[in-house]
Amino acid sequence: MRVGLFVTCLVDLMRPRIGFAALTLLEAAGCEVVVPETQTCCGQPGYNSGDRRSARVLARKLMTEFEACDYVVAPSGSCAGMIRTHYPDLFTDDPAEAERVKRLCERTRELTDFLANVVKLERVPGTFEGKVTYHDSCSGLRELGVKTQPRALLARVPGLTLEEMPEAEVCCGFGGAFALKFGDISSHIAERKCANIAAAGADAVVLGDLGCMLNIEGRLRRRGDTTTRVLHVAEVLAGNVEG
Amino acid sequence: MQVTSMHFKARAKEKLADAKLQAALRKLQGNFVKGRADRVAELDNFEAIREAGAEIRERALANLDLYLAEFENNATARGAVVHWAETAEQANRIVCELAAQYKARKVVKSKSMVSEECGLNDALAAAGIEVIETDLGEYILQLAHEAPSHIVAPVVHKSRDEVSDLFEQKHGKPRKTGIAELTREAREMLRPHFLGADMGISGANFIIAETGSTLIVTNEGNGRMVTTLPRVHVAITGIEKVVPTLEDVATLLRLLPRHGTGQTITNYVSVTTGIRGAGESEGPEHFHVILMDAGRTRLIGSDLQPMLRCIRCGACMNHCPVYQSIGGHAYGWVYPGPMGSVLTPLYVGLENALDLPNAATLCNQCGVVCPVKIPLPDLIRKVRERQFERGLKPWWERAGLALWGWTARHPALYAIMTAIGARALAWMGGSGKLIHNLPLGGGWTGRRDLPAPQGKTFREMYGRHWRRS
Known part of the structure; x- marks a missing residue:
């Protein structure tokens, strides 16, 4: 193929x-x-x-x-x-x-x-020691129905446990140019997402879209969270996580 | 209503910093968002009802002229008079003329967003007529001289304490703090107005073609008093509210309260048909229905027509992360949230509401919860397209888009530009790999950092594969 x-x-x-x-x-x-x-x-x-x-x-x-x-x-x-x-x-x-x-x-x-x-991938190459929470990015979720797929794959990663956060399906506030044009509102929405991530008490928030990643990581760091990692689902599944 | 949408950004900033408003908005999420989810979950054929609701509204719009004519015929046969208002000003004029004709000095009103569009209260006041809003929320706002911030819960931005202070000051009675006491006091103040009014003005959630009726849904019962006690009843609504049959309305009523307030059904559903008949003891002697266009026909037949399906439940704003952050006032006109981001520019002029269609993340939560399946993000994008076509986008945005579009069409140049960009941003990120202050990107870095890139592009790192093959 x-x-x-x-x-x-x-x-x-x-x-x-x-x-x-x-x-x-x-x-x-x-x-x-x-x-x-x-x-x-x-x-x-x-x-x-x-x-x-x-x-x-x-x-x-x-x-x-x-x-x-x-x-x-x-x-x-x-x-x-x-x-x-x-x-x-x-x-x-x-x-x-x-x-x-x-x-x-x-x-x-x-x-x-x-x-x-x-392709119904059964074995994933990656391993991950710790608890992660998954953020559903808007387009993937509401345009393509991506919801169970990443969770099913993450469940196959040895060492990884998934803890759902509140409001996982709520927008992180990125919205492309919106994040630049309406930075105050965008950051406010991102803050709410970060509070929900914190509530899950995970080592990492995992997601499937880079825009949301940059937004969430940017807000997490600014609010003083230097430890919660922000990872793309592909990195975790492939074991290609930065050391 | 005066349009202040051009001040969206400044007002949004104020609202973000307003702790009381933020607390009120969180409550709205709890009540309305959860309420809707619970009521929808009760229905085992919800999607089928939603599909039927969308079909009914689309059918009405596709044959709008026919159903409106049918409504007029049937309403007239029952003794009502139907007026057609092309603009908001005309609608105001018609109401003022009716008030003069019937020598009305005092008017009681139930909630009507179309009357907010017109600024009807101001027009009546200018004609020397006393107007009293009787919906509790609208009554509070009238006392406070404020505009509604939500189409279903107009006073959602105010705390109970603020209402207590307001009532104490305006009613001159000892301060009440409980909701029941406050409501009782408002009822006591309103009762003589209901009994002494010469004219009642209502809106209409739907108008029904086959019976010539207007229909309102309310929870307080004030609507029923407004439409039956005074000798003259004037209903004012938009031409798009027509629905072919009572059967159709029954379907839509399975959707509207569930999505609006999280109720299975509202406390009152009032269907008003014609005038008081011979030998009947109740109902008005005169019934006038004003059907207003004010921009609606411009949408008919266009790619924005689906917006006219809207049944004004407010679910789109309840579920909108932007509305949830700033409330309704920043939007600067009658309709806030996603519906307002489409309706306001179309009804008051693109150039008078430039920010609204752009102040959306296009997350599509609104589209998902809309009971009549309006593809709101798509419509918001289409309004952006109209802005772009009319050259209403700022120069820097147009320049940026043109540069990006052009570079992306030239891969070799694109490769160089992105390689330079990745290095520059990585350098700015320093050892912490975070950019705290991005030149020209203050919107991003004002309240968050920008994670720096790795330093080389994928294209560079993968390049050897291409060269090898």
């Missing part, structure tokens, strides 16, 4: 480690992984800012780059959600492209959804 890894722009820039963790997991599942070299951004920043045209250009670019893959997998519910739920909206007035978009949507999966539901 030929799987195209869509690294996503934030992982590329901020946390390459997560991209390599995803690679490890896909290879552990026996996939032939290709990483198209020219990939950049799925177009979500433009799309969510009202700039459909630039989003469309980037969507076309991505479609071409991953044309030859049986699946497109991204370590992000937000980017996978952009492709699966929003690309069709971008091409509603372009029937010629509609079929291609539909095929791409069918083949695109968020990483944990792919591992749990498509």
Whole structure:
């Protein structure tokens, strides 16, 4: 099975480690992984800012780059959600492209959804000593139905226990450009998330989207929490956690 | 109502620092969010009811002209008079003319958000007519000269203590502190107004085409007094509130109270049909229904039409992390929260509410809980698109998007730019790997840090694979 890894722009820039963790997991599942070299951004920043045209250009670019893959997998519910739920909206007035978009949507999966539901990964490479709590990122949860998949996979990590936090499904306040434009409100929402994480008393909060990670880690550190780790689910599953 | 949405950011900042408001908002989450979840869980076919509710509203909108004409015919046949108001000003004028026609000096009102849109109370006061709000929350706000901050619980921003102080000051009676005592005092103050009013003004949650009726849901019983005691009843509502049949309304009533207040059904559901008949002892002698457009027809047939399905339950704001953080006043007009982020710019002008559609994380909790399946985040995004098309986005945002879009189309350049960016940010993060103060990124680092990048991009680190193959 030929799987195209869509690294996503934030992982590329901020946390390459997560991209390599995803690679490890896909290879552990026996996939032939290709990483198209020219990939950049799925177009979500433009799309969510009202700039459909630039989003469309980037969507076309991505479609071409991953044309030859049986699946497109991204370590992000937000980017996978952009492709699966929003690309069709971008091409509603372009029937010629509609079929291609539909095929791409069918083949695109968020990483944990792919591992749990498509390749049904039984053994995960990683180990983790400690208690973690899981934050459900909005796009993954409400656009793609990613809820049980990461938990089922984490349950297979030796040494790891999961403690649910209150309001795990409530937004962390990231929201892309929202976090910059409305920083006060965004931080206020993040603070509520951090209080819920603290209530779970876990060693680490684990999640599947880099935007939320940066937001939550940023607020945790500012509120004086230097110990609670913020980890991408791929890092934990792959055992690719920074020492 | 005066639009102050352009001050969203400044007011939001104030609200975040308002400890009393924050406590009140937490209570709302407890009552309404949990209440909705509990009431929905009681239904074993909830999704089917929700689907039916959305279908009913969509059907009404698809044939809006027909159902409105049917409503007018049936209402008229029962002795009501239907008025059409294209604008809020027209609606006010019609009410003032009716007040003059019937020589009304005193008007009692039950809760109506459409009348808030119009600023009806001010228009009536300017015409020398005394207006008394009789919904407890609205009554409190009228005494305090404040605007509602929630469409279902208008006074949610006020604590009981504040109400105690207000009543003591305005009623001139000994200070009460218990909810029951406070409510009793308000009832005692309101009773003579109900009995002495010449005209009652209500809104309408729905208007029913097949019977020509208006319908309101209330919990306090004031609505029933407003619509039956005075000799003239004026109902004012938006044209989109029409529903084809009583059967349809019954379906929608399974959704509205559950989502609004966490109730299976409200204490009162009042269906008002026509005037007092010959030999009947109750009901008004004159019944006027004002159906207001004020921006609604502009949405019909557009990609924003689903917004008109809204049955005004307030679930979207109750579940919104932004509303939960700042309350309703910062939104600066009648409708706060996600529904307001769509309705306000469309009804009062995009340029008068630039922040609202952007002040959303698009988390879609609102879309998930909407009883009539309005895809609120999608509609919010479409309002952003309208802003973008009309050049209403700030220059730096347009420049930023253009730069990002262009760079992302040129992978070689993109690789260089991101490699430089990753190094610069990593350097700024220092040994702690945290950026405390990001130049031009104060929005981010004002109240949180930015974790620094690893230092090299994935692309650089993976590069040898590409070169090898």
